[in-house]
Amino acid sequence: MRRLLTFNPWLYLLFFLLLVGAVLAQQYRLFERAWFVVEEWQHSGQWREHSLWLGDYRVVIDAKPIEGIRDVSALTYDPDRRSLFSVTNKPAKVIELSLQGELKRTIDLEGFGDPEAIEYISPGIYVIADEREQRLVKVRIDDDSRVLNAADFQQLSLGIGLNGNKGFEGLAYDARKQRLLVAKERDPVRIFEVLGFPHVDESKPLALQVNTDPKRDARLFVRDLSSLDFDAATGHMLALSDESRLVIELNAEGKPVSTLSLLRGQHGLQRSVPQAEGVATDDDGNLYLISEPNLFYVFRKQND
Template sequence: MRRLLAINPWFYLFGLALLAVALAAQQYRLFERAWFTVQEWQHGEQWRERSLWLGDYRVVIEAKPIGDISDVSALTFDPDRHSLFSVTNKPARVIELSLEGDLKRTIDLQGFGDPEAIEYVAPGTYVIADEREQRLVKVRIDDATRVLDAADYQQLSLGIGLNGNKGFEGLAYDAANHRLLVAKERDPVRIFEVLGFPHVDEGKPLALHVNTDPKRDARLFVRDLSSLDFDAATGHLLALSDESRLVIELDAEGKPISTLSLLPGQHGLRRGVPQAEGVASDDAGNLYLISEPNLFYLFRKQGD
């Protein structure tokens, strides 16, 4: 009897350790991620033929500093200018980059509290997301633009589940279906589908719809969302998570089909991406990432 009493505390400690591991696995979505790895291995060949298939990408430019810039957030590709755009919030600016990560110019932002994302939607037209206010602002940018004042442009405030700086973190635009996809960072992770903004045809009345897809969002085995990107060629969505160190490719039904890990040793990375904040793809299938404070990455598919 005494021997049993002496052993029992170890069982309690072992049980607590197992509970801690289970809670950590749940928090970091390790079970879902492990199950996806099995599916990726089983169905990889059929998915590879009709997707971006992120597993085939390798880094070409790694951790290149972007000039005298800090606090970068979000990324979008402009097919007309063949350049990339991002935003910073300290100070609030839009920055334009070359496809090699060189700084081309900066544009001051006025009337924006916490700009966290920018998205190309049409020639010269972009949407900027203000995180804390959950506000979307349609702006125009041309060669002469040096300042953008939010008061001058069309705006939409959603105010869905406001919780400080865990609001809008990423934007993506599906031009064929006029869908603006908006990522809520966390608590909980959500992707909203906004139809009717930006208002493209001024001759027609405004018809605004905001949709959600709980099943798709539940499949996102990530702790947060930092950025989104829509690939028109495949109709697939890329979702970037800083805390999970991962880019996930989702098919048209919202199912994960491939991933790109941002950990050291993966996809040719010598070091892990420290704080991934933006992802974008171009019309040639190249993949671009930026990371705080001002690091630029270019990934290309093997053989391309």
């Protein structure tokens, strides 16, 4: 006698919840992140000696408001001035900060549509990324700078995979190889390597080259990219993700070796970082972070 199939709503609900959980886990790259935790634990003794090893960092300035500033985006360290630079886009400005997060000055930007990143290149020379137009602008900043007009400076428009406001979101510079690393925020997440810009030696012709590393980008278990930083001492790169609340350290081969979580309770944080937009390190290995609307953080390595 044929058995009658009975409808079990709990079984269907369980199946639905498992399906939703699997989709969310894939969307948030939880499987890759969990596997990296295992690898990090297995190789910690080997990797720790040759990296920044972000797991050892603890917050020493936690969510300090930057007075008089909102809508901060990106961060870079200037070793000559011993200060930090960031940009805002409403209104468009460059801001200079002390290493304690105090506002030192603002510089007006003209002719920039949506400035989202700034990177120190050499004494007085910076590159600003205009997100929507995927434009890079080489600018000069000195003690007397009050206004920077994009029309006055060398520019490069790449227009790679134009996608509204999901364009260039972060910059980093490797001075030894003279390569500019450019982060595309998402859809998909990408890190481009630009050689030949900014044009340093004007006596030589411009030779531009743009490289990608799909294998490295596939290892980035994050939903988006907000900022980049390059550590000359180790040759490693830091990649900041706002949506994943994470900083990832990548070695010279582009493999993740350590992470810094931006969630409450991690690394001494009293609250989760609300919207991380910029990361930078100084010559002493201190890590600086800014978050919208105007919050400033400093992390320092603990050697206990």
